[in-house]
Amino acid sequence: MQTSDTVLMAHGSGGTMMRDIIEQLFFEAYAGDTLKRADDAAAIDISADRIAFSTDSFVVTPHFFPGGDIGHLAVCGTVNDVATSGAIPRYLSCGFVLEEGYPLEDLRRICASMAKTAKEAGVEIVTGDTKVVNRGHGDGVYINTAGIGELRKGVDLSGSHIQPGDKILVSGTIGDHGIAIISMREELSFSTEIESDAAPLNHMITDVLDACPAGSVRAFRDPTRGGLASTLNEFAEASGVDIRIEEDEVPVHDQVRGACEMLGYDVFQVANEGKMVCVCAPEAAEAALAAMRANKYGADAAIIGEALEGEGRVYLRTAFGSERILDMLVGEQLPRIC
Secondary structure (H helix, E strand, C coil): CCCCCEEEEHCCCCHHHHHHHHHHHHHHHHCCCCHHHEEEEEEECCCCCEEEEEEECCCCCCCCCCCEEHHHHHHHHHHHHHHHHEEEEEEEEEEEEECCCHHHHHHHHHHHHHHHHHHHHHEEEEEEEEEEECCCCCCEEEEEEEEEEEECCCCCHHHCCCCCEEEEEEEECHHHHHHHHHHHCCCCCCCCCCCCCEEEEEEEEHHHHHHHCCCCCCCEEEECCHHHHHHHHHHHHHHHCEEEEEEHHHHCHHHHHHHHHHHHHCHHHHCCCCCCCCCCCCCHHHHHHHHHHHHHHCCCCEEEEEECCCCCEEEEEEECCCCCEEECCCCCCCCCCC
């Protein structure tokens, strides 16, 4: 049984205290039959000819924020990365790096959040690892997750597939996550609380693929660090097309827009954790939009622009009718947002 209410160095020792924290926190929160076997490697069933595999690490502070926490974020981030390939996410691994002195009750909350999010996404956490570092040598908790998904037959998504005439869609309002984090970190107050948009989007991606003709969806990407601007520039560079988006068509909450103006941020470069950019052939755009809007995480989805013949640049047509180049984020705007 646990005899401390904080993480101790012995919790990473490989002995009985490590066994206790694994069984009483991690297993209790989200262990299925595979994880409970406690083997060094999980034996899993994969029926697909091809799989998608992704990994990500999460170091955000604060660990709890409006709309989510680091555990929720860790599951959403990796599920979404796997899903952007067109795969159906199936399994996750989870590695914790804990700092000596971290409250076990906070760790329990994080594990419960991961379990809830994994259940919603339909994925299973099947293996993991725990390390403990000396007090002052971490930031409470870091999480690494890796995910495996089964690729759908006939689906090949890539930014390099984008063609002139293709339509650009975004699944909802941009900038919510980054502004939620910075408002908590800097103790900023707004008339309406700004919440993170972190969410598992794999079911919405499946709905879009099901709704559109085969081959008409070119690419998905979640606009996380660097925001929408960086994602669109990555697409333009990969495909060699220009992309033009309409400022008036991009959904932004008024409080997020106001916060960006106050803080001097470009909302197009602010991070998102529960939004998806989709590029599809023009004849599939309305079907893709309807599929997004039918999902609870895509209610504010919009068609925001199109791909053009060009040389890999991104343009923003402003509300005043002028155009400007929309560059990738340079340097660091919002540190440690995921």
